[in-house]
Amino acid sequence: MLVLGIETSTDVCSVGLATEQGACGKKDIRESRIHSEKILILIKELLISEKLGLNRLDGIAVSGGPGSFTGLRIGMSTAKGLCYSLSKALVVVNTFEAIALSVFASFPEIKRAIIIEDAKQGEFYKAIYENLNGSPIEILSTRVESNLNSMSYTEQDIIVTDKVDFLKTKIEKNISIVNIFEYCRGDVIAELGVSKLKKGELSSLNNAEPLYLKNFKIKDPVLKVS
Numbered sequence: 001m002l003v004l005g006i007e008t009s010t011d012v013c014s015v016g017l018a019t020e021q022g023a024c025g026k027k028d029i030r031e032s033r034i035h036s037e038k039i040l041i042l043i044k045e046l047l048i049s050e051k052l053g054l055n056r057l058d059g060i061a062v063s064g065g066p067g068s069f070t071g072l073r074i075g076m077s078t079a080k081g082l083c084y085s086l087s088k089a090l091v092v093v094n095t096f097e098a099i100a101l102s103v104f105a106s107f108p109e110i111k112r113a114i115i116i117e118d119a120k121q122g123e124f125y126k127a128i129y130e131n132l133n134g135s136p137i138e139i140l141s142t143r144v145e146s147n148l149n150s151m152s153y154t155e156q157d158i159i160v161t162d163k164v165d166f167l168k169t170k171i172e173k174n175i176s177i178v179n180i181f182e183y184c185r186g187d188v189i190a191e192l193g194v195s196k197l198k199k200g201e202l203s204s205l206n207n208a209e210p211l212y213l214k215n216f217k218i219k220d221p222v223l224k225v226s
Helices: 035-049 069-086 095-106 164-168 186-199
Strands: 003-007 012-019 022-030 059-063 089-093 112-120 123-132 135-145 157-161 176-179
Touching (some): 003 069, 022 035, 035 069, 095 157, 095 186
């Protein structure tokens, strides 16, 4: 089984491949507002580097949010377009679950990953995952919060965020705080996609939408290929 993973929920634009044996390739770039121009180019470069064609794919997994509103739309429309044209299965993966899986692979001794992402206007997306032998178990579902002062931490936690400097001024305990961009990986999205595909947890091409926890004006992005 071979799955292509697409991750565009932050400034990182990442694509990756995974089989039942694990991740097997990744291409990414970190730069804001370039996802629509680069996503198809990265997919092409990845497949060429792995000597694979689109016809070899069994499915396409996409990061479904939360995250950048525009980025999520670009990733979802790319995944849907490829699935329609290739008659492939679509799988939508929770962005924070994938980030937690990536973090636990890098820090196996950590007990909990607290994921906090800027949601703008003084609000944050937040979720907490427990490390169960490397697998992320959601113990606080993704939500929007404005008050981070009420959170409790232990030294066995790790905070994963795009607001590292800000949170370092807010938290007095000796807790690891790492940059979320390091853990937004297309190959991890693909790994979770393989798992969901094996379980038959497919998403409808007609109805699949990113996880929107806030109301925004929706503008469908236009993909650009140079």
